[in-house]
Amino acid sequence: MSNHLIPAVITKKWAEAEGVFCFTLELPGNEILPPVEAGAHIDVEIREGVVRQYSLCQPPGSQHYQIGVLNDPTSRGGSRDLTQSIEVGSVLRISRPRNHFGLVPSARHSILIAGGIGITPILAMAEQLQARGQSFELHYGARSQNSAAFIKRLAQSVIASHIRLAFDDLGQRLDLKEILSDPHPDEHVYVCGPSGLIEAVLATAKAQGWPERSVHREFFGGAVQPTSEGQEIEVTAARSGLTVIVSPDMSVAQALVQAGVDVTTFCEQGVCGSCMTRVIEGVPDHRDQYLSDAEKSAGDQLLLCCSRARTSALILDI
Numbered sequence: 191m192s193n194h195l196i197p198a199v200i201t202k203k204w205a206e207a208e209g210v211f212c213f214t215l216e217l218p219g220n221e222i223l224p225p226v227e228a229g230a231h232i233d234v235e236i237r238e239g240v241v242r243q244y245s246l247c248q249p250p251g252s253q254h255y256q257i258g259v260l261n262d263p264t265s266r267g268g269s270r271d272l273t274q275s276i277e278v279g280s281v282l283r284i285s286r287p288r289n290h291f292g293l294v295p296s297a298r299h300s301i302l303i304a305g306g307i308g309i310t311p312i313l314a315m316a317e318q319l320q321a322r323g324q325s326f327e328l329h330y331g332a333r334s335q336n337s338a339a340f341i342k343r344l345a346q347s348v349i350a351s352h353i354r355l356a357f358d359d360l361g362q363r364l365d366l367k368e369i370l371s372d373p374h375p376d377e378h379v380y381v382c383g384p385s386g387l388i389e390a391v392l393a394t395a396k397a398q399g400w401p402e403r404s405v406h407r408e409f410f411g412g413a414v415q416p417t418s419e420g421q422e423i424e425v426t427a428a429r430s431g432l433t434v435i436v437s438p439d440m441s442v443a444q445a446l447v448q449a450g451v452d453v454t455t456f457c458e459q460g461v462c463g464s465c466m467t468r469v470i471e472g473v474p475d476h477r478d479q480y481l482s483d484a485e486k487s488a489g490d491q492l493l494l495c496c497s498r499a500r501t502s503a504l505i506l507d508i
């Protein structure tokens with residue numbers, strides 16, 4: 191699961207906003223980090239067996255990586271450990287960047303929408319669009335000004351004129367109907383933040399006539415559907431011919447690993463896509479936040495870490 195990880199040193203850590211810490215990561219010995227496009231994320235191994243995904247938010251052309259981490263009291267411990275125990279000089283293992291939230295280069299205009307810590311990839315996207323001279327607008331909602339990360343960086347940048355802010359404690363709200371009121375085939379919408387915001391953006395965009403392919407979302411930090419509820423399923427790993435019984439209290443991935451099948455998982459929350467597997471037979475019960483509605487309807491792929499089955503058995507291409 192983690193042999194793809196490389197060591198990186200924390201060279202800076204600072205409190206960016208209420209409950210939010212930023213970290214700068216560099217490779218030891220001044221080695222060059224792989225270049226990234228805006229929207230990319232890395233896996234960070236916080237401790238043995240605990241890997242979390244964080245969007246990269248360093249300015250374009252940086253020689254280092256930067257992540258922003260919310261110390262979420264409801265988190266399963268990863269972000270809390272990172273914000274409280276990891277200091278400058280600590281060495282963490284990280285993955286190469288991956289990007290399933292990249293900008294569409296041909297977009298005539300991009301509408302960026304962020305809620306809370308969801309600003310991290312959106313900030314990188316805004317700075318990349320600005321650097322390339324492409325048209326965009328940024329809408330950023332947060333509980334309060336104190337809890338909103340990167341406010342200074344945004345305000346001091348030339349992109350300040352593209353930004354509209356909304357703070358809950360001032361009674362302000364992102365007006366999604368207005369923001370998405372004018373669908374255009376050459377424009378794209380990107381949203382990152384809590385699952386409630388993402389769902390509201392997806393629903394509003396659909397109601398306003400935006401095509402599904404023009405609306406892109408990043409679910410990190412969002413609510414994850416329970417992975418453990420469901421009926422017992424019989425799962426066959428077609429490549430080895432092994433059949434396992436997945437009990438209601440375990441995921442398909444766990445059952446396969448227990449039987450000795452090689453399964454790749456990183457987030458274990460249905461957001462990163464690393465455990466996606468082709469379905470040969472059976473009907474998936476999708477519980478992930480990675481596949482689009484169209485991909486879910488097609489029913490030919492399954493996220494092993496969280497999804498289950500509507501049929502009593504599945505045959506998977508693994």
Ligand code: FES
Nearest residue numbers: 456458460463495
């Ligand atoms: S491990 Fe990330 S989606 Fe399954």
